[in-house]
Amino acid sequence: MEKWYLMTIVVLIGLTVRWTVSLNSYSGAGKPPMFGDYEAQRHWQEITFNLPVKQWYFNSSDNNLQYWGLDYPPLTAYHSLLCAYVAKFINPDWIALHTSRGYESQAHKLFMRTTVLIADLLIYIPAVVLYCCCLKDISTKKKIANALCILLYPGLILIDYGHFQNIYNSVSLGFALWGVLGVSCDWDLLGSLAFCLAINYKQMELYHSLPFFCFLLGKCFKKGLKGKGFVLLVKLACTVVASFVLCWLPFFTEREQTLQVLRRLFPVDRGLFEDKVANIWCSFNVFLKIRDILPRHIQLIMSFCFTFLSLLPACIKLTLQPSSKGFRLTLLKLYSVILFFFLYHFRPVCLVLSEIPFMSTWFLLVSTFSLLPLLLKDELLMPSVVTTMAFFIACVTSFSIFEKTSEEELQLKSFSISVRKYLPCFTFLSRMIQYLFLISVITMVLLTLMTVTLDPPQKLPDLFSVLVCFVSCLNFLFFLVYFNIIIMWDSKSGRNQKKIS
């Protein structure tokens, strides 16, 4: 690539922003007895280093599962073990069994932040850079601008480097991105291997498995099930099985081990109302108390059904017509669906930033905003405001998003043509969307100001958090509808337009 030095500068900017955010406070700082996610990470290093593998996921006198027990797949545990070895080399007190609980010091904070940065540097950032370089049909400058915007996305930075999330988000995201990259560039085996690693790092990635599965299946069908397609299918199956076996090897020795790990990974008794997240259930709950009406397992089943059903059309289409762009769009739709129904975590929609810059930027801003209650709890207001502004300015200047709000740019042309068959006066779509954007941004800014400056009334102490949820949820609902429209109408016009690679 000609402008390698510009890409280096972009990566350096990304690293600088990450490190400066990490100088702030982390979750649970100075808050005994449970502290926060930062302590959870440190605890896992303690557990994996001091205890044998068989005891990692079991409750015992040495390993109290109530105190931040391991609830992520084995790859996380191995990563913690690796970090623990380094910690032991620097200062064994950090991971001494039992005595290191709640250990907090400047040096330790530095160590933990460094591990996140290194993981980012090795896995996520190369994936982003490579992804942007492999984008087709755009100039080098746009590719670099793309990389800058993705790397500046505040949500990921604030969670990983500020809040210090339960797991190194960038690692699982990076692996998933390698997966997407591999599969889009026809390196199917590597892509599926990377994605399996992502799943084994964090079970949330299972959400993304449906589009992956459908896309790869579609590819096999395309090549013909009798010949090359079948070979590909077999190879893929072997890769997936092999990677799973490799990761879970120590836990396959006994049935009880495997079951316990699965129990820790999928705590079905936790339910849908984790900490007032911005999903549909919390918003719905305001009007109709589902939490009290329906029993837990019904809630779960309902969520799964809704998710699956809403995804089904897109996935079927993907199987029948596997295309890289369709794959990316389906992933996009998946994000919005997941957010809508679950939102344990969100995933940046950066993959289509270059294609639909306006909506993507809007979406990413809203997703960062939805984190507000969490960030305020960790005293991360300043970094979040600054990084959000930086991200917004980067997107605006790189993609001139405000000029790209015509119907064609928003990929809504075919949709509006169809609507105009019934309603000839439906010409105001792009202006409507612009107004909506303005309203949304103003609401978000106002809510942020209110949350920071005012105290909530006595009777409704969680007023602001719920309001944030509600507003974010409304936005996500809009995005859900939007992405569905794109995918559905893309299929109709796909046959008429030129081939999209």
Place this chain on the structure above:
Amino acid sequence: MLPRLVLNSWTQAIHLPSPPKATSEWTLDYPPFFAWFEYILSHVAKYFDQEMLNVRNLNYSSSRTLLFQRFSVIFMDVLFVYAVHECCKCIDGKKVGKELTEKPKFILSVLLLWNFGLLIVDHIHFQYNGFLFGLMLLSIARLFQKRHMEGAFFFAVLLHFKHIYLYVAPAYGVYLLRSYCFTANKPDGSIRWNSFSFVRVISLGLVVFLVSALSLGPFLALNQLPQVFSRLFPFKRGLCHAYWAPNFWALYNALDKVLSVIGLKLKFLDPNNIPKASMTSGLVQQFQHTVLPSVTPLTTLICTLIAILPSIFCLWFKPQGPRGFLRCLTLCALSSFMFGWHVHEKAILLAILPMSLLSVQKAGDASIFLILTTTGHYSLFPLLFTAPELPIKILLMLLFTIYSISSLKTLFR
């Protein structure tokens, strides 16, 4: 952190109704305008944290104080941004690249606004250099735009904010005298004595006098002028700053040390005669050299004057307009840095920032600029010494260095 505490205590001291005596180790040692600036700040500080202003609260530090001081630096940088904007107007885009990022104006603005040295000195190490350099760049820009009176005015004001800019005062003086007070040249470029304009000289003198009167007047009336000068020019402070600025005297000291070690080994020197104080102990103090002759302030002054003489001569005998002035200014700054008494390593910024203006216009200047800026910035590393700051300074340094090298290379392809 230390300069922040210094400024803290000044803010406190100024808030008192009467001139303070030395109440702490961090007493005021900048000229009066800076003191007034701190006074204004202290009035705003009231709204952030009242405790900050209590004179007895030495070394006071709280998150609100921090927030206030950082925001004040950022706010004052507005002047710096404006000055950069004015400087960019003086650059002609002869080599017009097709894209924005290849234009000299864009490169210059990035080189100035993202200057690594300024970033870490102002915003991490903490000082208010941004707006002061803004004043300097503004005065340079005005001289480029042939608005000499304004340029002189800004520089006079600047001098009374921070007297370190005396380093470059000879350049200003000679340039204004030669190119402004003598309104025309002979065809071969040499001086035409009968074009001397008394009006201009007097107006310049008036400007400087008025500014100085405004600044030093109150202290003259209070009979405190000697005290002010002794605080501004503390010659008791020693040849080198606590952290040696990488100038000639650092080499001189090092040579002296090496020679003394050799002398001890070879028994030329008597161990009892060696002074115990170490020059690098980090405290500001006086010391004697052991082998080489000791250096007095007068010696450094003479060395500095000898060093700036060539450029001053060129400026007088062969003036080349504002660009020649800028070159002379940079050279004055560098010479003073090399041979000055008690130079801070931050003073290298005085040479780097004006040089940026030259670097986007000629390839030769660009290569010198790259050497100067890379080594100058690297020499600032000891300013940030805590572990968390290590990645920041490395990353920022890499960012600036890679950008400057690649953009200037592209510009002068």
